[in-house]
Amino acid sequence: MGKIRFGTDGWRGITAEDFTFAALRKVSGAVAAYINEENLQSRGIVIGYDTRFLAERFAAVVAEEMQKQGIKVYFCTEATPTPVVAFGILHKKAGGAVMLTASHNPPEYMGFKFIPQYAGPALPQITDRITALLESGEIFSCPPGCGGKLEEVNFKDSYFDYISSRVNLGKIKDAGLRFVVDPMHGAGIGYLEGILSGLGLDILALHNWRDPLFGGSMPEPREDLLIELIARVRSEHRDMGLALDGDADRFGIVDSLGRYISPNQVLCLLFRYLAEVRGLRGPVARTVATTTLLD
Known part of the structure; x- marks a missing residue:
């Protein structure tokens, strides 16, 4: 097992080689110490996971370590997208969340992401502090009887309600669009098709069952890995194809002609819509990694 490197995207490694139960307990202990250090233990922590091998067991180990240090746990009862886990923090007014996922990495990987x-995203000062606690081995000493409680949670319905309050789903329904959705065997299973089919739309779902091997590929919605989605959009004469990565925090879109539209292209289209149709004005901030097309 190599040195644990904890950054803004958390910690990732190959299962049973780098990402082991022993290493996971150390990282969980450091995060628990940070939660206690910030006096957030009474607010609890959300724990979610994706569809990878041993994901639920890894999540259970994290829960055990949090409870040992007196932190209440909100434990997701099923594989849950990273954005929904983040939503769960706000919904429960929790002190943070841990998401067990390696996102779009190959099947043999697993990861641990802390969401404040x-x-x-966890800022560098937060991850630096967690790293320092990890290296020092310092943990909060929980007196006998102070163990945190565990509450099982499922945020799907609340998240759907939140989306409905923020997005004009009526316009999507009235458009009568026919979609192909592909969660790529990941944590997004049941989300896109759930929202869209709930509008009475015609939805064709691909790869919407759990497969820790992701069909022998990577759960990354890039053009060369969406061959089947592209083919089905064309052959079924669908209006659009929508794909999600392993923890459903990345997406890929295919138009009615089967042409791939990258997230950066979608961002530019959304920006133009907000400026020209919605009439929004003001400065725009972007990350270094975002396309310069916005400039």
Whole structure:
């Protein structure tokens, strides 16, 4: 087992080689110590996981370590997308979340991502502190009887309600679009098709069952890995194809002609819509990794 490297995207490694139960307990202990250090233990922590091999067992180990340090656990009862786990923080007013996922990496990988109380990416000062706690081995000493409780949660319905309050689903329904959706065997199973079929739309779902091997590929919605989605959009004469990565925080879109539209292209289309149709004005901030087309 090599040195554990904990960054803004958390920690990832090959299952049983780098990502082991022993290493996971150490990382979980460091995060628990951080939660206690920030006096967030009473607010609890959400624990979610994707569809990878041993995902639920890894999540259970994290829960055990959190409870040992007196932190309440909100434990997801099924594989849950990373954005939904983040939503769960706000929904429960929790002190943060841990997501067990290796995102779009190959099947042999597993990962641990810490999401702070504001439900966004962990900033460097947070991950640096967790790393320091990890290296020091410092943990919070929980007196006898102070163990945190565990509450099982499922945020799907609440998340659907939230989306309905933010997106004009009526316009999508009235458009009568016919979709092909592909969660790529990942945590997004049941989400896209659930929202869209709930509108009475004609939905064809691909790879919507759990497969820890992801069909022998990677759960990454890039053009060369969406061959079947593209083919089905064309052969079924569908209006659009929608794909999600392993933890459903990345997407890929295919138009009615089977042409792949990258997330950066979608971002530019959304920006143009907000500026020209919605009339929004003001400065726009983008990350270094985002397309310069916005400029």
